[in-house]
Amino acid sequence: MNELVLPNDTNTLNNLMGGRLLHWMDIAAAISAQKHCNRIVVTASVDNVSFKQPIKLGDVITIEAKVTRAFHTSVEVRMDVWAENIPSGTRVKSNEAYYTFVAVDQSGRTIPVPELLPETEDEIELFAGALRRRQLRLILAGKMKANDAIELKALFFNE
Numbered sequence: 001m002n003e004l005v006l007p008n009d010t011n012t013l014n015n016l017m018g019g020r021l022l023h024w025m026d027i028a029a030a031i032s033a034q035k036h037c038n039r040i041v042v043t044a045s046v047d048n049v050s051f052k053q054p055i056k057l058g059d060v061i062t063i064e065a066k067v068t069r070a071f072h073t074s075v076e077v078r079m080d081v082w083a084e085n086i087p088s089g090t091r092v093k094s095n096e097a098y099y100t101f102v103a104v105d106q107s108g109r110t111i112p113v114p115e116l117l118p119e120t121e122d123e124i125e126l127f128a129g130a131l132r133r134r135q136l137r138l139i140l141a142g143k144m145k146a147n148d149a150i151e152l153k154a155l156f157f158n159e
Contacts, residue, residue, distance in 0.1 A: 001024065001027065001028040001031070001062070001063045001065070002060060002061065002062050002063075003024050003060070003061045003063075004058075004059075004060055004061075005055060005056065005057055005058060005059045005060075005061060006057070007057060009057075010057050013054075014056060014057040015054040015055060015056060015057075016054070016055035016056070016057075016059070016061070018049075018051060021055070021061070021081065021095065022046070022049065024061065024063060025049075025063055025065075025079050025081065025095075025097060025099070026043055026046075026099065028063040028064075028065040028079060029043075029065045029077040029079055029099040029101065030043065030101060031065065032065035032066060032067055032077050033067060033075050033077050033099075033101035033103075036067040036070065036075055036113070036114065036116065037070075037075060037101075037103040037113045037114065038114070039103040039104070039105075039111060039113070040103070040104050040105075040106075041075070041101035041102065041103050041104070042101060042102055042104055043099060043100075043101055044074060044100040044101060044102045045099070045100040045137055045141070046097065046098075046099050046100075047097055047098040047099070047100075047133065047137070048097070049095060049097040050095065050096075051094065051095060052093065052094055052095060053083060053092045053093070053094045054094075055083040055094050056083070056085070058085070059083045059084060059085055060083075060084045060085075060086060061081060061082070061083055061084075061094075062081070062082040062084065063079055063080075063081050063082075064079065064080045064081075064082070065077050065078070065079045066078055066079075066126075067116055068098070068116075068123075068126040068127060068129075068130050069116055069126070069127050069130035069131070069134075070113045070114060070115055070116040071113070071134065072112060072113070073102055073103055073110040073111060073112055073113060074100055074101060074102045074103070074113065075100070075101050075103070075113055075116070076098055076099075076100050076130045076133065076134065077098065077099045077100070077101065078096070078097075078098050078126060079095075079096060079097050079098075079099065080093060080095075080096050081093070081094045081095035081096065081097075082094065098133060100134075100137065131151045132151045132152055135149040135150075135151050135152050136149070136152060139152075
């Protein structure tokens, strides 16, 4: 997804407002999730979003969104955000984040999502890491006890 940073998108320093970027990221991620699920999806969570580089007025934003793993009724979507200053020819990575979406029917009830089969080495690595990220999200949300996070425990303890 591409967006042009216009004056109404910026703060008093002529930098893109974080909330505007989060809005655009939510749209790009939702489109990716809907394409995978072929269903309506709703945002369930947004992981830590770090702002590494300011994005300036006039920059072109490119948001690359990709489903990394499908669980029973949810999908994880990874995003990379690039800021490009076309006149100078510079392009920098500004942000990355993971969003989680849940597929729902017309009544808003959760429904199963299609399986995702990773193919490339990068896809396999993102797929494997998704379970650890999911367990961390569930622990932080109070929906899972740390002792039950088998994938996370494997990172710290040899059993």
